Each structure stands twice: as C-alpha cells, then as structure tokens.
Amino acid sequence: MKAFVNASNAVAALVVAALLLLPAYSALTGNVFVLTLVTRIVILALAAASLNLIMGYGGMVSFGHAAYLGIGGYAVGILAQEGFGSGFLQFPAALLASAIYALVIGALSLRTRGVYFIMITLAFAQMAYYVASGLARYGGDDGLTIYKRSDFAGLFNLSNRVQFYYLCLTCLLATIWLIWRIVNSRFGLVVQGLRSNEQRMQAIGFPARRYRLACFVIAGTMCGLAGALLANNTDFVSPAVMYWTRSGDLMVMVILGGMGSLFGPVVGAVVYLVLEELLSEVTEYWALIMGPLLLLIVLFGRGGIMGLLGRLSRG
C-alpha cells in the first residue's frame, strides 16, 4: 500500500486548492482574464481526464478524442439555434450524442489494435470534422454562435463567470472522483488487465471487446460534457474544435501529466496550457519551440510529471 503522503499527492492537492481559490484571487486583483483562462483549462482538464481513462488505464490510444468536444458543443449549439435553450435538454443531449458516437465508432475501431486503432480513431474524428463543416445551416466552416448560454432555470446562472467556473470545477472534480471509483472497481481491474496482457485476460475468461467498448463509451460521454461546457465558455462552436491537432493536444496533456495517474491530466492540462499562454506572449513563434519540446519529452520523459514526482519521492 503506497504511502498517502508523497510528492505527487502534494502537488495534486496544491493544484486543487489553487483551482478552488482562484475566483477569490481574481476578485481581489481585479484580473478577470485569469478567470476565463483557468475556466478553459479546467474544461480541457476534464477532457484530458476522460482520455486518460481509456489511454492511461485502458491502453487504448485514441487520436480522435477531440471529436466529443465538437459533438457536445454542437448539441448545445444546434439546440440553442433551434430554440431549445434549456440546459436540462442541451446537456443530456450532448451526453447522449457523445455516447452514441462512441458506441458506433468504438464498435468499429476496437476491431483493430495498436497503430491501426490510432489511425482509425483519427480518421473518424476527421470525418466528424468534415461533416460539421458541411452543415451549412449551422454555420459550416465559420462555426455557430451561441447567443444565450444554457439556461438552468434558477439553479445556476452560466453567464455569471464565477458560477460558471465553479460549475466547471465541480464537473472536473466529480469526473475525477468517478474515474477513481471506476478504475478500482471490478470493471476497472478488467480494463487495466486488458491493457496489461490481453491474451492472458482472454484465457482466464474475459471477453475483451465488450469491456473495452464500455470504457470507450464512458470516456466519450465524459468528454461530451466537456464539449458542452466549452461551447458555453466561448459562446461559440465550430468544426475547428474537432480538428485532429486538438486531439493531439489532449494526448500531450495526458502524457505530460502522466498516463494512468489520477490527477495527471489536470497537472498536464495546467502545464500545457499555461506554457502555451506564456510562450505565445514571449514569442510569436512558440509553436517552433513546442514541437521539438514534445520530441524531447517523448525521448526522455517517462511517466510524465506525476511519474517524475513519484520517482523523486521514492528517492
């Protein structure tokens, strides 16, 4: 049983504490921008956490996870455009649409392994991108403006930045709690076992595909929630949110933070997005640095930030 108090848990606790107190900081300093920025970070951390469930714990490297950000977002956007402004309709629709997409794509993609799987999830996400670009009624390439945020009839007001932030943070923490319960459950052990040695798992009697598919659908649904929140955050949704490089961003966040670690995705999202923000202020050419940086991380960084902290605390 690992000791509960160690470097990685300390960092996780610090990050959570910082996230909880952020609105107070924003109010005190009058810096509204940081609140908007961190809201976006929290939402993408949720997306990254859902990817970590299938990638880190399940060993399924999906290169098309950003598709759910689009599906969740478009569910909100399309319903809003058609006059259905209630969040109680939009959010479940976002979750349902994501689940269905995950079910269909997963059933097809999980027939393959390894790099085939990576490429196929990528291809299907691009397909979603093109389909969205072709929806002229909903803005096509230019995207869809959302004039009114999801209406939660008195429960909370999404237009209030602080309330919206806490809603997103609650969703993130609730998702992480859910993932924690899932990975330690019977189901979670099966999924992790399949990552570790599928042949062995089949031999002892587990039908691999159905467990993997279930995990895939759960992760997709969680990311659909992130998509719905993201659309509200930007008051806008466009095909670009599903472009395959966004899926790559999510993967980087998961790996940077540490695959298969509970708070890794949060740490990874924070680091990646803050770095992007800082670098783009320092130089216009931050992407030039980001590229080789990724290459170096892959070559030398094992287990991401949380892995590094774990090694440090073991000394």
Place this chain on the structure above:
Amino acid sequence: MLLVVEQILNGLQFGLLLFLLAAGLTLVFGIMDFVNLAHGSLYMMGAYFAATFVAWTGSFVLGAVLALAATLLLGIVLEYTALRHLYGRDHLDHVLATFGLILFFNEAVRLIWGPAGLALPLPSWLAFPVQILPGIHYPAYRLAIIVVALVVALLLYLGVMRTRIGMLIRAGASNREMIGALGINIKLLYTLVFGLGAALAGLAGLMQAPILTVQIGMGENILILAFVIIVIGGIGSIRGAFLAAIFVGLIDTLGRAFLPNLLRQILSSAAAATAAPALSSMLIYLLMAIVLVVRPEGLFPAARR
C-alpha cells in the same frame, strides 16, 4: 458522358497522387515499424521547394528536380538526426514525436515563406487540353501526373520485386529480425527507405501544387487519407496501397461529383443541399469502416504477424 469520363480520370489522377503518398508511408511503417505523422509535412515541403525553385530557375522541370532532391535530403537528415532514435519504441511515442514535428514544420514554413501560401503556375508546355477520345478533352498536365505516377509505380514494383534491395525490403516488411541476421547494414537500409518515402511524398506534393494548393497545413488533410488507404490496403503492402488508393481516389471524386445530383432525385433540394457535402466527405470513411468490419487486417496485408 463527357463529365463521367472526366471525373473518372480525375479520380484516377487523385488516386495515383494518394498512392505516391501512401506508398512511402506504408514502406516506412512496414519496414521500420515507424508511424510517421510528419509524412504530410514532407509532402508540404515538396510543394514549397518546388514553388521556390521553379520561381528561381524559371524552368518547371529543373525546379521540380531540385525540389525532389531537396525533399529527399530533408528526409534523410530528419531520419539521421532525430527519427532513428525512435525505432523500436512504442507507436504512441512515434505519434507524439512526429506530431511535434508537424507543429515545428508548419511554424518554420510560416517563418520562412509567410502565412499566405505560394503559387506555382502550370508549366506552359502542358497547359492545353489533349483529345484522348473523339470529342473528349482532358488537361495535359493532369494526364502528365497520371503518366508520371504510373511510371513511378511501375519502377517501385520492379524495384521491390526484382532487385536485391527490393528483396531486402520485402523481407524486412515481413520479418525484421531476419534481415539483421543477414548482416546487411540495417541503418543504411532504413535511411534509404525513409529517404525514398520522403521523395515520393515530395513528388506528390510538387505535382499537385499547380492544380490544388501550396499552403501551410496542406499535409495534414491528405495525410489522413493516406492512412485510411494503408488501413484499407493493408500495412506494408505496396500493391494494397496502389489498389486502395485508386479505389479511394475514384470513390471520393465520383462521390463528390455525382452524389449531390443523386440525392436531389431522392430528397428535397434543401435536404440534399445540406446532406450532400457532408455525405460526400463521409464516403471514404464509410468505406474504411466497411473494410474494418469485414477484414480488419486490410485487403492485401503484406506481413503475417
């Protein structure tokens, strides 16, 4: 009738272009087990080099040859300095590292050539229609693309099937350890194969430049198609890539050309207008989905793992 023949030729031309791209990708993956997302960047560099060299030298052919050489060199340098350290690693590592390279290339191009993209004019000696059948004309340049691509495909086939190097390549695609045991200089072989792949990508990029585009990010869109092709054709199989590429090229082109009309017969014109572009884009992915359901290892897999 005219339209159908023209679209079939367009599909063939597009498919052959895709084949050039997919061939390099499948070779590199089949032999070095290396997933190269930056293959699309090499395609882009081929186009940018061509646009630049043609403008400098004033000659299309000279510019194209220089561009090919430059892309080949770029591929070799890339393999030698960075990518060879990734062989044997997890595919996820390959994906991430080459993803980083894409970001780097796109940004580097933006720095050097600016964000607007370049233009590569059609060479004047190919800018006329050719009568291929009575009453049917087709642009000479596009015909040239088809011819060049077919010649390259033939050379690849002969090279892989009839030469010693080709034998090593085929052996390597099905059994990597074996060629090492034969005492061949593996590192050199790998570098050569990667260079070949880069040259093929560059050729595809420069050939399509006068008719399509030379801009940042052009590699990514077509890369996905190349991956779909090698999934359908079977990884490591040049023959599979050829057949799948032609098939995909034809389906995509014919689909985009005729599906809207077809839909208009069945649905209302408003519904057809909304559905048509979306469905046309989806066609290839539907095809890939069908292949996956029926034969997950591809239609002509090269290796028995």
Place this chain on the structure above:
Amino acid sequence: MAEPLLRVQNLVRRFGGIIATDHVSLEVTRGELHAIIGPNGAGKTTLISQLTGHLVPHSGSIYLAGRDITRLPAYRRSALGLARSFQITSLLLDFTAADNVALAAQAHEGHSFYFFGNARKEGGLRRTAHAALGRVGLIERADTLVSKLSHGEQRELELAVALATRPQLLLLDEPMAGLGVTESARMVKLLRELRKEVTIVLVEHDMEAVFALADRISVLVYGRVIASGSPSEIRSNDEVRRAYLGDQHVVVRHG
C-alpha cells in the same frame, strides 16, 4: 464407454505452405494426466493454442465433455472449464500475484460490469486467490508485483491462476520450462497432487517429469501423432525411439 473429457478429431492447421497440425486425433479421459511430447517444432504449442481457442483450425473438431468447441472463442472455453498455462509466461506484470489470481476468479463469477466498490477488497475473491496461492506455495508472495517474482515463482503463479478458475481440464504448456532442479521437483510434486482433482494435459520436454506423472503419452512429430499409449508402451516403441528419444536410455523412473 464414457465420453472422454477431451476429444480431438482430425485437426488440421496450416501456416502458409507448412502443415503444423496434421490430422491430429487424440482422446483424454476424465481424471487422467495425458502428456504430449515431441521434438521442438513438432507443433505442440500450435495444438494447445487450437485447444484453447487462440488459434482456429482449418479443419477437424474438438469436443469438450461431448460439446463441440472447435470455433468457440477463448473466453468461452474458459467458462466451460478449460484452463491453460502458457509456455512463455503470460501474466499481468504490473499487478500483484494475488491480483492475477483474483482476476481469474472474478472472470468466473458472472459479469464484471460493476463500476463501484473496491474489487481488491472483495472478500470472496481474495479468499479464493489466497487458497490457490497456498496450493502452489506462493502465499508469502501474494502482494508482490509479478514483475518482481523469480522465473520459477512466475511459473507457479501461472498454475495458481489456472486453478482459480476451477477448471475441468488443465492444459499446461511446458510448466517446467526454465526451472532449476529444486523448482522442478516441487512442480512435479504439485502436479502429482493436482492430478487427483483435475484432468491434465501436459506438454513437456522434461522426460523425467513426463514419465513420472503421465497415465498416457502421445508423441507429436511434424504435426502428426505417431504413437499414443501408456508410458511403457511409448518407451518401447521403435518409431518413437528413432524420431525423438534416440537410442539413449534416457528415462529413469522417479519415485
């Protein structure tokens, strides 16, 4: 005559031009320990893989307790009581020994679509796991990561995992591979105890163990069964001698 527990009929499996399993037929009666021996490359592991469902035969059939399982996937055969240990150790390396065994037990307790509750704390599964580990003598190593176990301990763990599924038929693919003298002796003793409770098909190279344990032996050469019978019959069979045992009198009976 009672239906044999395992009946293999004319099984054929090719790999390209090579015929790895050449019309193999054999029968294993309930309660016996049936050994399959043969030189390297004879197709023993290919045969086992077809029996467990990891490889599909091109023709022929396999019956388990009278039921045709030829095309059933591996996980379904496990549910029917077929358990296997692998020639090349195949365990969940980043889990503990107890986890590995508990998962095997979990696989046989209905479905695993339970998303809450800590599976590692489930009393029933843990008790079954500890019992199986106790049988093979690994109880002290229950909470050790498999990657940290010695090769011999891993082979024993393979056996524990197979036992946790409460099988009718145990297919053991070279359980002694890579074991030292003491470990081999321990494994032989263990197998001798196990044969009283479960039918065993044993693929092995270790001739001392084979002749010490087996009720019947089948000899596989180039994918064909060239002889099948009691140990003494096999020992005196000329064809077997020539093909496999050579002219050396290599076999000494173990007590």
